[in-house]
Amino acid sequence: MLQFFLRRVLLVIPTFIGLTLVAFVFIHLLPGDPITVMLGERALDPEREAEMRAALGVDLPLWQQYFRYVWHVLQGDLGQSFVTRRPITSEFFALFPATVELGVCAMIFAVALGVPAGVLAAANRGSFIDHSIMAVSLTGYSMPIFWWGLLLIILFSGILGWTPVSGRIDFLYFIEPVTGFMLIDSLLSDQEGAFGSAFSHLVLPAVAVGTIPLAVIARQTRSAMLEVLSEDYVRTARAKGLAPWRVVGVHALRNALIPVVTVIGLLVGTLFAGAILTETIFAWPGVGKWLVDSIFRRDYPAVQGGLLLIAVVVMAVNLVVDLLYGLINPRIRHVR
Amino acid sequence: MALLEIEDLSVTFPTSSGPFRAVEGVDLAVDQGEFLGVVGESGSGKSVTMLALMGLLPPQATIEAKRLVFEGRDLRKISSHDRRRIVGREIAMIFQEPMSSLNPCFTVGFQIREALGKQGLDRAARRRRAVELLDEVGIPAPEERLSAFPHQLSGGMSQRVMIAMMLAGGPRLLVADEPTTALDVTIQAQILDLLRRLQRDKGMALILITHDMAVVAETAERVLVMYAGQPVEEQAARGLFARPRHPYAEALLEALPERGFGKRRLPTIPGVVPGALDRPKSCVFHPRCRYAQDDCRTVRPPFAPLHGDPNVRVRCFHPRNEDARVAEEAR
Numbered sequence: 301m302l303q304f305f306l307r308r309v310l311l312v313i314p315t316f317i318g319l320t321l322v323a324f325v326f327i328h329l330l331p332g333d334p335i336t337v338m339l340g341e342r343a344l345d346p347e348r349e350a351e352m353r354a355a356l357g358v359d360l361p362l363w364q365q366y367f368r369y370v371w372h373v374l375q376g377d378l379g380q381s382f383v384t385r386r387p388i389t390s391e392f393f394a395l396f397p398a399t400v401e402l403g404v405c406a407m408i409f410a411v412a413l414g415v416p417a418g419v420l421a422a423a424n425r426g427s428f429i430d431h432s433i434m435a436v437s438l439t440g441y442s443m444p445i446f447w448w449g450l451l452l453i454i455l456f457s458g459i460l461g462w463t464p465v466s467g468r469i470d471f472l473y474f475i476e477p478v479t480g481f482m483l484i485d486s487l488l489s490d491q492e493g494a495f496g497s498a499f500s501h502l503v504l505p506a507v508a509v510g511t512i513p514l515a516v517i518a519r520q521t522r523s524a525m526l527e528v529l530s531e532d533y534v535r536t537a538r539a540k541g542l543a544p545w546r547v548v549g550v551h552a553l554r555n556a557l558i559p560v561v562t563v564i565g566l567l568v569g570t571l572f573a574g575a576i577l578t579e580t581i582f583a584w585p586g587v588g589k590w591l592v593d594s595i596f597r598r599d600y601p602a603v604q605g606g607l608l609l610i611a612v613v614v615m616a617v618n619l620v621v622d623l624l625y626g627l628i629n630p631r632i633r634h635v636r
Numbered sequence: 637m638a639l640l641e642i643e644d645l646s647v648t649f650p651t652s653s654g655p656f657r658a659v660e661g662v663d664l665a666v667d668q669g670e671f672l673g674v675v676g677e678s679g680s681g682k683s684v685t686m687l688a689l690m691g692l693l694p695p696q697a698t699i700e701a702k703r704l705v706f707e708g709r710d711l712r713k714i715s716s717h718d719r720r721r722i723v724g725r726e727i728a729m730i731f732q733e734p735m736s737s738l739n740p741c742f743t744v745g746f747q748i749r750e751a752l753g754k755q756g757l758d759r760a761a762r763r764r765r766a767v768e769l770l771d772e773v774g775i776p777a778p779e780e781r782l783s784a785f786p787h788q789l790s791g792g793m794s795q796r797v798m799i800a801m802m803l804a805g806g807p808r809l810l811v812a813d814e815p816t817t818a819l820d821v822t823i824q825a826q827i828l829d830l831l832r833r834l835q836r837d838k839g840m841a842l843i844l845i846t847h848d849m850a851v852v853a854e855t856a857e858r859v860l861v862m863y864a865g866q867p868v869e870e871q872a873a874r875g876l877f878a879r880p881r882h883p884y885a886e887a888l889l890e891a892l893p894e895r896g897f898g899k900r901r902l903p904t905i906p907g908v909v910p911g912a913l914d915r916p917k918s919c920v921f922h923p924r925c926r927y928a929q930d931d932c933r934t935v936r937p938p939f940a941p942l943h944g945d946p947n948v949r950v951r952c953f954h955p956r957n958e959d960a961r962v963a964e965e966a967r
């Protein structure tokens with residue numbers, strides 16, 4: 301287990317190098333150097349410009365610039381936003397909880413529906429239930445998020461008027477950010493109706509973000525269950541006279557979850573991609589919307605830093621999921 | 637009254653080339669505490685027969701039987717809930733691949749305690765009982781084994797755990813489907829000894845499925861020989877080895893190395909077991925039978941008591957070793 305753990309942790313290093321390289325190249329592929337971009341149309345006297353170049357290290361050879369960049373990144377310095385002049389990291393982490401809240405709720409939605417749907421489909425293989433679940437899941441998977449998000453808004457906010465259209469909570473409430481998670485903060489604030497408002501703001505975006513993961517999880521659960529249900533140990537469980545729900549829901553599912561957990565880890569990237577679009581549609585003040593806004597504002601350091609941070613988060617979550625995989629799979633756990 | 641009575645059992649699987657009768661015309665009775673051996677080549681329907689009894693066949697399989705009775709209860713009529721009260725407690729089964737028959741995600745202790753589930757024991761009592769069971773099947777340091785995962789056990793150990801787990805419900809009948817095929821020869825003997833000891837000590841009936849005639853010769857009281865989905869001969873083990881009646885049983889015995897001793901070459905049975913689709917409508921063995929006559933090629937012989945003796949049943953128009961009987965009667 302320790303060896304598995306170490307090997308997996310060491311794998312982070314090359315991934316990180318790759319990430320920083322991509323982020324670094326990204327900014328250097330842009331026409332002109334950052335100074336030119338920063339100055340825009342404004343003219344500056346050449347002396348002052350050279351000074352700025354030296355300060356930013358733009359006059360150094362590329363490889364030195366790269367190491368300088370990595371050195372800064374390792375210290376948590378991703379530069380400043382062109383627009384606000386605030387450090388990228390503080391901008392990012394101020395908005396990050398909103399995205400995490402959205403992502404976590406989307407994932408809870410996806411797992412809570414996807415796993416039972418997959419189990420149900422597998423247990424009734426080839427039946428009407430199976431075909432319906434798989435058809436719905438394929439539809440969900442193929443649905444473009446922005447379109448799906450708009451459909452949800454039109455139906456639930458427009459026609460039915462059940463949910464608000466945008467934001468995290470009603471303007472009536474002023475919520476002191478304690479954890480940064482609106483659901484929790486609204487509960488802590490003790491204001492009547494605040495939690496309900498936060499929840500109703502969250503539902504639609506979470507469903508929009510969670511739909512593709514839901515479809516993927518349902519399919520993965522189904523195929524893992526089908527494989528597992530024909531295993532000898534499932535026959536043993538039935539030979540013990542256990543009730544069908546126990547055979548399927550305990551003996552088979554416990555084994556089927558191993559590949560499903562891996563897929564859930566891989567879906568974190570999908571989740572961010574979904575969040576970027578969804579936050580924009582629902583005006584959800586998270587890092588996804590911020591990233592899109594930064595792109596429109598041509599705030600290159602923000603885009604570069606934001607992408608790098610998102611990539612690091614995805615990488616970290618994948619690391620945790622892989623370690624979790626080791627924990628839920630006894631065959632890996634007990635390899636020294 | 638017999639513990640288990642099966643009459644005219646057949647199992648049909650749907651296949652892409654039409655329905656396939658994997659098993660047909662199986663008649664079988666097992667008494668309390670009896671040791672029955674079931675032999676036959678691969679594909680002869682031994683496992684399918686027993687899985688049908690246990691209700692463990694996939695749902696697309698069609699099971700038909702005139703009688704399927706365990707201790708006076710008709711297994712075809714009771715609800716699946718009641719059937720689960722019988723399967724796993726009164727009838728237990730162990731399988732050919734012990735390593736894959738245990739759930740890799742749960743500890744040995746969990747899997748045994750689970751089998752003790754509905755006996756109204758508290759946690760501590762269940763744990764104690766699990767240790768007793770492991771001890772009973774000859775597992776050293778049973779306390780420590782409780783927290784082991786299946787992949788930490790050898791094949792022999794896994795099979796012992798399987799046996800312990802299946803003993804949890806105090807079964808009246810244990811079905812062992814080739815329990816030693818996947819194991820080393822030395823371990824095979826140990827597991828067989830264990831099964832025989834348990835059968836005797838607990839007065840439990842045992843059905844042992846095997847390819848190995850030699851194993852049957854050493855252990856079983858009665859033997860059922862199966863061929864291409866049908867029982868072809870059934871009699872006391874002693875009788876079968878002294879005087880096999882069905883040509884197939886005779887050929888199986890001749891194929892034993894001990895019996896072939898002195899001959900230059902081991903006799904084998906010419907031809908192959910008919911596949912799913914080329915099973916003759918008449919006697920299933922006739923294409924490979926040295927003694928086949930016209931009637932064998934046209935009519936299926938019934939599985940009937942031989943000369944009115946209910947203890948010897950043969951599915952053959954021209955049973956072997958008749959002379960010996962004549963000689964015996966003359967004496």
Ligand SMILES: Nc1ncnc2c1ncn2[C@@H]1O[C@H](COP(=O)(O)OP(=O)(O)OP(=O)(O)O)[C@@H](O)[C@H]1O
Nearest residue numbers: 649658676677678679680681682683684685694847
């Ligand atoms: N689920 C199934 N679907 C279709 N055919 C099946 C199924 N299970 C078993 N069979 C067929 O039934 C026949 C009898 O199989 P069975 O497993 O009972 O043989 P066996 O006597 O136990 O052989 P072995 O000694 O190899 O275990 C085989 O021809 C097999 O292919």
Ligand SMILES: [Mg+2]
Nearest residue numbers: 682683684813
């Ligand atoms: Mg078999």
